[in-house]
Each structure stands twice: as structure tokens, then as C-alpha cells.
Amino acid sequence: MKLLFINGSPHKDGCTAAALREVSRTLEELGIETETHWVGNKPVPGCIACGSCKKTGACIYDDGVNELLARSHEWDGLVVGSPVYYGCASGQLLSFLDRLFYAAGGRLAGKAAAAVVSCRRGGASAAFQQLNMFFGMNNMVVATSQYWNQVHGNTPQEVAQDQEGLQTMRTLGRNMAWMLQMKQATRQAIPLPEAEKL
Numbered sequence: 001m002k003l004l005f006i007n008g009s010p011h012k013d014g015c016t017a018a019a020l021r022e023v024s025r026t027l028e029e030l031g032i033e034t035e036t037h038w039v040g041n042k043p044v045p046g047c048i049a050c051g052s053c054k055k056t057g058a059c060i061y062d063d064g065v066n067e068l069l070a071r072s073h074e075w076d077g078l079v080v081g082s083p084v085y086y087g088c089a090s091g092q093l094l095s096f097l098d099r100l101f102y103a104a105g106g107r108l109a110g111k112a113a114a115a116v117v118s119c120r121r122g123g124a125s126a127a128f129q130q131l132n133m134f135f136g137m138n139n140m141v142v143a144t145s146q147y148w149n150q151v152h153g154n155t156p157q158e159v160a161q162d163q164e165g166l167q168t169m170r171t172l173g174r175n176m177a178w179m180l181q182m183k184q185a186t187r188q189a190i191p192l193p194e195a196e197k198l
């Protein structure tokens with residue numbers, strides 16, 4: 001079993017990465033492989049609603065979205081992490097996810113998903129809700145924790161002092177592993193529901 005982690009912070013090894021590493025470490029200890037894709041710190045174009053992805057299966061912008069689309073069959077789920085800016089997820093990440101999820105079509109249905117946010121002080125729950133909207137629109141199964149998946153701190157060192165936040169990340173990792181193990185154990189007996197056609 002394998003999970004994709006998407007780090008939507010412009011800082012590759014910042015607070016968001018610290019939170020994602022805590023989840024990843026827990027999953028790895030439980031035998032779940034993880035891989036991280038960093039969105040980066042260069043401008044990310046938003047979706048322009050050209051419809052090309054519906055014809056070709058790929059986005060017209062080649063900045064990592066197409067690589068993840070082509071490899072979507074490799075992962076049993078994903079964990080998306082973002083810093084909180086003005087109560088929202090990062091703009092770069094949202095542009096990336098808009099294009100990834102729209103172009104993916106039904107390729108993400110039935111996969112496990114979780115959002116993780118990092119903030120200095122406030123706005124975490126709004127950003128957390130914002131990211132969860134992507135999963136709900138794509139028939140994904142959302143993993144939860146003992147609290148909303150958030151850490152607090154202005155630096156990775158401060159995040160390391162957020163004991164409740166880090167515990168929440170570890171609980172998320174354990175819950176995600178449990179969900180994946182249940183899905184694997186019941187895959188043959190209980191298939192995914194069929195989507196209705198309009």
C-alpha cells in the first residue's frame with residue numbers, strides 16, 4: 001500500500017512539511033509506503049476551463065499535475081498539506097488541486113484522503129474545510145483524527161513543540177493505515193459502489 005503526500009507550501013521543509021512528516025512516519029511504521037510531491041515555489045497556473053483534459057486525460061500545463069495524473073493508479077490515497085494564508089489554503093496549492101482533481105475524472109474515486117494544515121495562530125479550520133471539499137467532490141473516503149488535522153507554529157521548531165498537533169498527526173496516520181488495511185481486506189468481498197450515469 002502506498003500514499004501520495006502533496007506539500008502545498010512554498011517552503012519545502014517548513015511547518016507544513018513538519019506536520020506531513022509526522023503523519024508519514026506513523027504510516028511507514030505501520031507498513032504503508034509514502035511519497036511526497038512538493039508543489040514548489042514557482043507560480044502555478046490556475047484552471048482556465050479549456051476542457052482539454054477531458055479530451056486528452058492531461059492538463060495543458062505541464063508542471064507536475066500530469067505526472068501525478070499518469071501515476072494515480074500507484075497510490076491508494078493522498079494526504080494534502082497546506083500552510084494557512086488569510087484563513088485559506090495556499091493559492092499555489094489550490095490552483096494545482098483545481099487542475100489535478102478536474103482532470104482526474106473518476107481516477108481518485110474510492111481512494112483514501114486527508115487534509116493537513118499548518119498555521120501560526122488562526123484560520124486553520126477554514127483552510128481545512130476548504131481542502132476537504134476536493135475529496136467530497138471526487139468520491140474519496142476521508143480519514144479523520146482526534147481533532148481537526150492542524151498544527152500551530154511559525155517555524156518547524158515551534159511546530160515540534162505543538163504536542164497536541166503532532167499527536168493529532170500520528171492519530172491521523174494510524175486511522176489512515178486502518179482504513180487502507182480494511183479496504184485491502186474487503187476488496188474482493190465488497191466492491192466500490194457503481195456511479196450512477198446522468
